[in-house]
Amino acid sequence: MNASDSDEDIYNERSALVRSESPALPSYIPDSDLTPPNGTPTKRLKAGISRRPGPAAADGGGSDPEVEAEEEELTLKYGAKHVIMLFIPVTLCMVVVVATIKSVSFYTEKTDQQLIYTPFTENTSSVGRRLLNSVLNTIIMISVIVVMTIFLVVLYKYRCYKFIHGWLILSSLMLLFWFSFMYLGEVFKTYNLAMDYPTVGVIIWNFGAVGMICIHWKGPLQLQQAYLILISALMALVFIKYLPEWSAWVILGAISVYDLVAVLSPKGPLRMLVETAQERNEPIFPALIYSCECVHCSRSAPINNGSAACLMFVIVSSDPSVSPVSHLCLSQGLCLTLLLLAIFKKALPALPISITFGLVFYFSTDFLVQPFMDNLAAHQFYI
Amino acid sequence: LTLCWFFYLAIGHHIPIYTQCLILVISNKESAAQQKGLLIFGVVLSVLLQETFRFAYYKLLKKANEGLLTLSQEETMPISIRQLAYVSGLGFGFMSGAFSVVNILADSAGPGTVGIHGDSQHYFLSSAFMTMAIILLHMFWGVVFFDACEKQRWWAVGAVVISHLLVSCLTFQNPEYVASLVPTYVILFLMGVWAFYSAGGSLKNLKLCLTCKDKDLLLANHRPR
Numbered sequence: 001m002n003a004s005d006s007d008e009d010i011y012n013e014r015s016a017l018v019r020s021e022s023p024a025l026p027s028y029i030p031d032s033d034l035t036p037p038n039g040t041p042t043k044r045l046k047a048g049i050s051r052r053p054g055p056a057a058a059d060g061g062g063s064d065p066e067v068e069a070e071e072e073e074l075t076l077k078y079g080a081k082h083v084i085m086l087f088i089p090v091t092l093c094m095v096v097v098v099a100t101i102k103s104v105s106f107y108t109e110k111t112d113q114q115l116i117y118t119p120f121t122e123n124t125s126s127v128g129r130r131l132l133n134s135v136l137n138t139i140i141m142i143s144v145i146v147v148m149t150i151f152l153v154v155l156y157k158y159r160c161y162k163f164i165h166g167w168l169i170l171s172s173l174m175l176l177f178w179f180s181f182m183y184l185g186e187v188f189k190t191y192n193l194a195m196d197y198p199t200v201g202v203i204i205w206n207f208g209a210v211g212m213i214c215i216h217w218k219g220p221l222q223l224q225q226a227y228l229i230l231i232s233a234l235m236a237l238v239f240i241k242y243l244p245e246w247s248a249w250v251i252l253g254a255i256s257v258y259d260l261v262a263v264l265s266p267k268g269p270l271r272m273l274v275e276t277a278q279e280r281n282e283p284i285f286p287a288l289i290y291s292c293e294c295v296h297c298s299r300s301a302p303i304n305n306g307s308a309a310c311l312m313f314v315i316v317s318s319d320p321s322v323s324p325v326s327h328l329c330l331s332q333g334l335c336l337t338l339l340l341l342a343i344f345k346k347a348l349p350a351l352p353i354s355i356t357f358g359l360v361f362y363f364s365t366d367f368l369v370q371p372f373m374d375n376l377a378a379h380q381f382y383i
Numbered sequence: 384l385t386l387c388w389f390f391y392l393a394i395g396h397h398i399p400i401y402t403q404c405l406i407l408v409i410s411n412k413e414s415a416a417q418q419k420g421l422l423i424f425g426v427v428l429s430v431l432l433q434e435t436f437r438f439a440y441y442k443l444l445k446k447a448n449e450g451l452l453t454l455s456q457e458e459t460m461p462i463s464i465r466q467l468a469y470v471s472g473l474g475f476g477f478m479s480g481a482f483s484v485v486n487i488l489a490d491s492a493g494p495g496t497v498g499i500h501g502d503s504q505h506y507f508l509s510s511a512f513m514t515m516a517i518i519l520l521h522m523f524w525g526v527v528f529f530d531a532c533e534k535q536r537w538w539a540v541g542a543v544v545i546s547h548l549l550v551s552c553l554t555f556q557n558p559e560y561v562a563s564l565v566p567t568y569v570i571l572f573l574m575g576v577w578a579f580y581s582a583g584g585s586l587k588n589l590k591l592c593l594t595c596k597d598k599d600l601l602l603a604n605h606r607p608r
Contacts, residue, residue, distance in 0.1 A: 375422055377486055380510065380557035382517055382550070383429040383479070 089229050096233040097240075106186040107241045115242045117141045122244040134246035141247075142254045146269075153269040157276055165216075172215055172231070176208040179234045423555065430551050433475070434544045437525070440471055441532050464533060465526070465582055472525020476518035484514045503558040513554065516567050520550060523571070523578035530581040546570055 101107055114121065117140055120133035155164050181204050188195050211231075214224045239248070261268055376383065444467050487510050498504045524543050531539030550570060556562045 372425065373482065373486060375418075376426070377483070379419075379422065380506070380513070380554060381422065381426055382483055382513055382554040383426050383433070 089225060093229050093232050093236070096230070097236050100183075100187075100233070100237060101240070104186050104190045106189070107237050109241075111241070113242065114244065117144055118243060118247050120247075122246055130246060134244065134250050137244070137247040138250040138254050141251050142258060145255070146258065149269045153273050153276075156273060169212070169216060172212060173208070175231050175234060176211040176227075177204060179238060180204060180207060180230075183234060183237070426551050426555075427548065430547050431544070433479075434528075434547060437471070437475065437528055438532070438540075441529055444471065464529060468526045468529030469522065469582075471529070472522040475525060476521030479521055480514045480518040483517065484510060503560070505560060506558075509557070509560045509564060512564060513567065516564075516571050517550070520547075520567075520571055520574060523574040526578040527574065527581050546574065 118137040119140070120136050122130050122133055124130050124133060152164065181200070184200065184204065210219075210223075211227045213219055214227050243251070445464070448462065448464065448467065487507065491507055497506055503509070524547060528540060528543050531537070531543070550567055553563045553566055
């Protein structure tokens with residue numbers, strides 16, 4: 001892959017990974033260009049949003065404070081816009097999963113079958129044993145995720161685009177065809193609809209083929225977003241069925257920690273992925289990220305909501321009795337994350353705040369709020 | 384868009400509800416009468432917590448607004464404090480209404496008979512009306528509260544807190560719905576009028592608006608008078 005290849009408009013492996021239809025992300029402006037030589041970057045950025053109006057106005061040296069002020073404002077508006085834009089897919093994802101769980105009983109029937117990533121069973125007699133098993137499951141799952149991420153980053157760094165492409169195609173193929181076939185089958189069973197194989201074949205083929213094209217090649221942005229939402233929902237449903245409960249909670253916590261580390265620390269794999277992509281001036285794989293429509297923004301701040309993120313959001317909300325609550329705290333978490341993103345202007349993990357909020361509020365709701373609310377509703381007291 | 388953002392922040396109103404539940408469950412007793420007393424105490428405490436959080440929100444939004452003002456040095460404030468009051472009140476109302484009614488709504492879909500044990504037949508209806516009143520009231524309280532804080536009229540702030548307490552205490556009389564709903568709606572109407580006047584409305588404005596003679600509105604729509 002030499003430079004001349006990328007200049008021509010041919011469909012080679014590299015341009016296949018680079019979405020030609022996606023909105024052009026302008027090149028990343030490193031923080032050092034913005035800040036004055038003497039000022040400290042984060043403090044100045046914080047001043048735009050925080051309570052002290054002093055530093056932003058009083059600073060005399062370096063870059064133009066007016067331009068910076070406008071950029072701060074744009075970032076605020078950008079951040080606000082993205083709250084809405086990310087809120088919608090997360091909501092839709094949750095709606096799909098909750099609707100499925102409520103109607104199709106298949107996904108809530110506990111089987112003894114488990115994923116190979118979580119070999120330890122939770123059907124044990126003692127609490128301690130169960131806890132130990134869930135922790136062990138988590139360790140295995142997280143190490144698998146870490147290894148895969150590092151592998152992906154290594155592949156990307158050494159420009160093995162073909163391999164990555166093949167891997168992504170294989171996994172999205174499986175999701176789009178096999179899991180959706182299973183899902184369709186279960187929905188038909190639930191509603192007792194008679195169906196023949198040729199019809200199902202045609203439906204699944206169309207769904208899958210259009211999905212593959214949309215995600216890996218060109219397609220309308222909204223269709224691509226819709227497919228990513230559906231894929232996240234399908235994955236979440238599989239996890240709900242095959243992941244044992246306690247393991248799921250411990251994994252959630254561990255993933256948020258890992259996300260923090262992977263994105264924020266200088267050697268973190270996700271951060272390296274993002275930085276490499278930015279150095280090469282390419283958008284990151286469309287199959288992995290949910291690209292927001294950011295044509296109007298004048299600065300790029302990549303929002304990495306991997307489909308893994310959507311998946312985890314949805315698992316938290318999978319318990320229908322607390323879904324409004326977790327939905328709320330997730331949206332709060334999203335708001336906070338995006339606010340921080342606007343402040344720090346770097347790739348940020350979307351998960352940790354949301355997951356922390358989600359975990360805290362889920363457990364507190366279950367144990368604390370529910371009895372109080374039930375009592376209030378029984379007497380019809382309003383607060 | 385920034386308004387939407389603040390709305391989402393205002394949804395943090397569920398925080399006082401959570402702290403309230405925490406406090407209540409910690410002090411859990413067995414006997415029924417004590418339970419009811421504890422519940423009433425919990426409601427009162429919850430109302431006070433909510434108003435405290437409303438004040439905290441006012442401070443927070445004021446500071447955020449100042450920050451925004453410094454950023455855009457040429458323009459006037461992008462969002463007026465009145466819009467913030469409205470949005471914040473709406474957020475509070477939305478959360479309060481959701482917490483009150485979502486469990487009832489979920490139960491209403493399931494199998495069951497209303498009042499089979501001799502309770503009132505109008506449970507769902509009265510809950511719906513009460514929730515609507517509460518949401519609107521929160522909105523009006525938000526507007527009046529922020530306006531009062533702006534003009535440093537602390538008696539008005541006290542009046543808002545007292546009326547919130549009053550409305551909550553009125554619900555203790557359920558299931559005598561006449562005794563609880565009617566006064567609540569009276570309070571709602573009065574608060575609405577008060578909020579209207581404190582937001583800068585007047586009879587003249589209202590007339591101009593309703594008869595389509597409002598100059599600002601016409602100019603905005605580019606229609607000749």
